[in-house]
Amino acid sequence: MGIMLESRSLGVGLAKLTALVVACTLFITPELCSAQRSGWPTLAEVLHQNSLPFSPPDVDTATTITSYGVLNEPSQFVIAYYQYNGTDFLTPPLHVLRYDKTARQWYRREFNEGEVNVPFTAGLTPGQKPMVEDCFGSASISTAAGLLLIGTHLSPSAECTIILASNLKLVSAFSGWKIAALGSEILFERSEVHFAPTHPLRLALLDPATGRERNLFPPANDRLRKEFQQRLAALRDYDWCRVHNASCDPQEMSTDLGRIAVNADAEAVAIELTFSSEGFGPTAESQLGSEKCFYVFKLTPRLKYREFRESDLQRMFGIADPDTLVRPQVLRGIFAANNDK
Known part of the structure; x- marks a missing residue:
């Protein structure tokens, strides 16, 4: 557990x-x-x-x-x-x-x-x-x-x-x-x-x-993070960024770390994250706001991961909870042979 x-x-x-x-x-x-x-x-x-x-x-x-x-x-x-x-x-x-x-x-x-x-x-x-x-x-x-x-x-x-x-x-x-x-x-x-x-x-x-x-x-080729960055880039306010001395670089967007669960026996960790539009101007903050996501990492034999939106976890497991994601039976399903990330 x-x-x-x-x-x-x-x-x-x-x-x-x-x-x-x-x-x-x-x-x-x-x-x-x-x-x-x-x-x-x-x-x-x-x-x-x-x-x-x-x-x-x-x-x-x-x-x-x-x-x-x-x-x-x-x-x-x-x-x-x-x-x-x-x-x-x-x-x-x-x-x-x-x-x-x-x-x-x-x-x-x-x-x-x-x-x-x-x-x-x-x-x-x-x-x-x-x-x-x-x-x-x-x-x-x-x-x-x-x-x-x-x-x-x-x-x-x-x-x-x-x-x-x-x-x-x-x-x-x-x-x-x-x-x-x-x-x-x-x-x-x-x-x-x-x-x-x-x-x-x-x-x-x-x-x-x-x-x-x-x-x-952040991992390489992170689909959910890339999608949020693309929406940020489309909404950033260059005038606001210049006045507030903000780079407004989507690669440097804020991400808040929430709950964490680990399974030491399986060498797995699940984390709750919130992508944020802070620092990109009022338009981005009002129209995009934030998005909660969950990531599951398997550390051995090589580092692999899967990412989920909160709504996807609710649909799949009835709960969006990192502790659920590191249960042995759930990990086996997440990292099935056809998942090569």
Whole structure:
């Protein structure tokens, strides 16, 4: 059966356990990343709240910490934080502590400014060199494929994810955030420029062991996306686009990610998407609006996909639901031998 997951939208907030975390604007210097002015706890208080039996050696637990993330599982406790220096700004390093509850052992790691960088590829034209993104911002923590993922938030649409082994050794990093884990691979959404007229969706798969990335969405020869782009092109308002400094390029149309379901055993994922006419002028928005579609991907033995309009799913299954699409019997029908996409 599929496991239903809620996706992170482009406007995701930076809520932390104790207070609001202020986002950093993409591509400004790390020193301008704001921390909350007051109300942050000490490291000792957070350890106590999470029922840690004893403190890490050679660590000042009386220090006040800021913009931190916590992961507390039966087998481990992990915290990533910055020391609060009494100012309104985050300053390096990013501290990471992990407690192995089975071995009763602490691990410690610090990341200084510029130590982990990733290429930022949103909005690039062919042949254009990617900008470099410093992985420095308020922290969050998750796991995938037996690894730790430290997310550092750079803007509501951009994040850097640092991948660490259990001993906190750096494995790799990427620009974006985890959507789901499928076996040994991580499904992630690539970072985007936040202050832009449109927000194209880009999904990819990462194999942390090899560093190999595979683009998942948008796929090549995507019929539904191409049809929506053609309607957008016919309705775009060039005068509006020029006044609002919008490219009005249908290839860069906004796509919002909705519900996601995965079937790890079948190595399949289904996603709910909404194509949007935002950023193309009032005529396109009023006459075309948006369209909801669903995509199903089979990752092995080679990457294949099928796409459906919401109305088609209602007719075929009586429900438009990603979880239905990754059920074994439904997958067999979707990816029958005569479907070669």
